[in-house]
Amino acid sequence: MPSEFISVQEARDLIEAHIQLLSPVNVSLMDAGGLVIAEDVFAKTDVPPFNQSSMDGYAINYNGWQATGELTIYGEVAAGSTSGTYLQAHTAARIFTGAAVPDGADTVVMQEKVRVDGNKLLIEDESLVQGLNFRAKGSEIKSGAIALEKGSLMTPASIGYLAGVGIENISAYPRPSVAVILTGDELQAPGKSLVHGQVYESNSFALNAALKQAGVSQIKFYSSADTLAALTGVIREALDQADVVLLTGGVSVGDYDFVIRAASANDVEQIFHKIRQKPGKPLFFGKKGQKVVFGLPGNPASVLSCYYEYVLPALGQMSSRKTALESRTAPLKTSLKKPAGLTQFLKGYYDGISASDLKAQESFRLSSFAKANCLIRLEEGRAEYSENELVEIHLLPEYYG
Numbered sequence: 001m002p003s004e005f006i007s008v009q010e011a012r013d014l015i016e017a018h019i020q021l022l023s024p025v026n027v028s029l030m031d032a033g034g035l036v037i038a039e040d041v042f043a044k045t046d047v048p049p050f051n052q053s054s055m056d057g058y059a060i061n062y063n064g065w066q067a068t069g070e071l072t073i074y075g076e077v078a079a080g081s082t083s084g085t086y087l088q089a090h091t092a093a094r095i096f097t098g099a100a101v102p103d104g105a106d107t108v109v110m111q112e113k114v115r116v117d118g119n120k121l122l123i124e125d126e127s128l129v130q131g132l133n134f135r136a137k138g139s140e141i142k143s144g145a146i147a148l149e150k151g152s153l154m155t156p157a158s159i160g161y162l163a164g165v166g167i168e169n170i171s172a173y174p175r176p177s178v179a180v181i182l183t184g185d186e187l188q189a190p191g192k193s194l195v196h197g198q199v200y201e202s203n204s205f206a207l208n209a210a211l212k213q214a215g216v217s218q219i220k221f222y223s224s225a226d227t228l229a230a231l232t233g234v235i236r237e238a239l240d241q242a243d244v245v246l247l248t249g250g251v252s253v254g255d256y257d258f259v260i261r262a263a264s265a266n267d268v269e270q271i272f273h274k275i276r277q278k279p280g281k282p283l284f285f286g287k288k289g290q291k292v293v294f295g296l297p298g299n300p301a302s303v304l305s306c307y308y309e310y311v312l313p314a315l316g317q318m319s320s321r322k323t324a325l326e327s328r329t330a331p332l333k334t335s336l337k338k339p340a341g342l343t344q345f346l347k348g349y350y351d352g353i354s355a356s357d358l359k360a361q362e363s364f365r366l367s368s369f370a371k372a373n374c375l376i377r378l379e380e381g382r383a384e385y386s387e388n389e390l391v392e393i394h395l396l397p398e399y400y401g
């Protein structure tokens with residue numbers, strides 16, 4: 001293998017070293033799912049904001065009731081009632097779940113555990129203790145306290161939690177915007193007829209689905225004719241529009257493979273080109289300012305392998321997220337041979353116990369990828385693996401097991 005080829009680990013390290021966090025933006029909680037917060041977030045109120053009943057029943061003063069045994073029902077507090085009340089001695093207030101407990105009361109008795117006789121309340125609750133069914137003001141969080149720390153992921157629960165402490169917007173790292181440039185004069189859109197020499201264009205479909213699955217919503221597609229001038233112009237426009245530019249095809253050594261030259265003509269600094277791996281050997285990675293360019297080798301299975309192994313973690317890193325495929329070790333179902341000197345990513349199937357390589361591994365074929373739920377990583381220095389030998393597998397995102 002010529003010396004400009006680098007290892008998979010070197011490629012990973014170089015990408016990680018060159019990716020920069022995107023600048024935080026102010027986002028509505030409604031649009032914050034999956035983002036990471038860039039600053040500590042402070043509660044805007046006590047939660048609960050007042051002493052609150054957790055049951056439908058009667059608010060009482062526990063010690064007062066202990067002293068007299070019988071209470072007179074006085075008034076009612078519904079959830080949302082905003083007029084403050086004070087519980088007089090020897091009285092109980094009818095109350096409902098979520099309502100503000102009157103000052104002077106410290107306990108709520110469930111309505112199932114009382115007898116009401118006219119306006120007299122008889123409590124028949126042997127397990128009643130002071131403070132039961134009473135949520136003290138600020139017992140979840142006090143106003144001004146840190147609700148979530150910088151670096152927290154906005155899950156449905158954390159979004160709900162922040163809304164509950166009075167937050168409307170947060171400062172978060174956005175997801176990158178992505179431009180996808182398709183190269184290749186032989187490409188035809190699905191739905192149209194093929195003439196001899198044409199193939200259906202599929203990379204935009206696979207990448208669109210993969211990017212959306214990763215939460216990227218700003219995706220623009222471009223097509224370029226196979227000329228240096230055309231591709232140089234399209235890359236310029238894409239770099240203007242997006243944080244990340246993904247090209248498919250045109251990174252190899254053919255006479256019409258213009259990606260390297262067109263990137264250079266746009267002052268994209270080449271960080272690497274070519275990895276000792278299969279598929280995706282001619283992967284290109286470059287940088288212009290904070291923007292990054294991946295030249296994905298055009299074969300459809302190379303595009304997807306390189307996306308999962310290199311692009312997806314980079315997209316995550318820009319948004320302060322870990323999005324690399326989940327890695328596990330699993331025993332191989334059968335023995336395998338491979339070329340030494342290349343890391344191989346095989347389309348595989350993991351049944352929860354062992355991993356098997358699927359048929360049809362060539363990079364122009366997607367039939368095996370379509371059935372795979374993992375990539376099996378075989379190490380550069382190895383030429384064979386035996387049955388049951390432990391290997392590293394990378395679970396594809398659609399696999400939940």
Ligand SMILES: Nc1nc2c(c(=O)[nH]1)N[C@H]1C(S)=C(S)[C@@H](COP(=O)(O)OP(=O)(O)OC[C@H]3O[C@@H](n4cnc5c(N)ncnc54)[C@H](O)[C@@H]3O)O[C@H]1N2
Binds near residue numbers: 254298299
């Ligand atoms: N002499 C050599 N030839 C090749 C080498 C090499 O080292 N020396 N490497 C091979 C490897 S490995 C790969 S991978 C490919 C990568 O080539 P490119 O990135 O330049 O890709 P293209 O030639 O443009 O396309 C490759 C293949 O993929 C099809 N393709 C491209 N785009 C799409 C698309 N959007 N949808 C569907 N199919 C697409 C294209 O028609 C070609 O069949 O180079 C090898 N050659």
Ligand code: MOO
Binds near residue numbers: 279281282
């Ligand atoms: O390495 Mo290429 O990506 O096999 O076809």
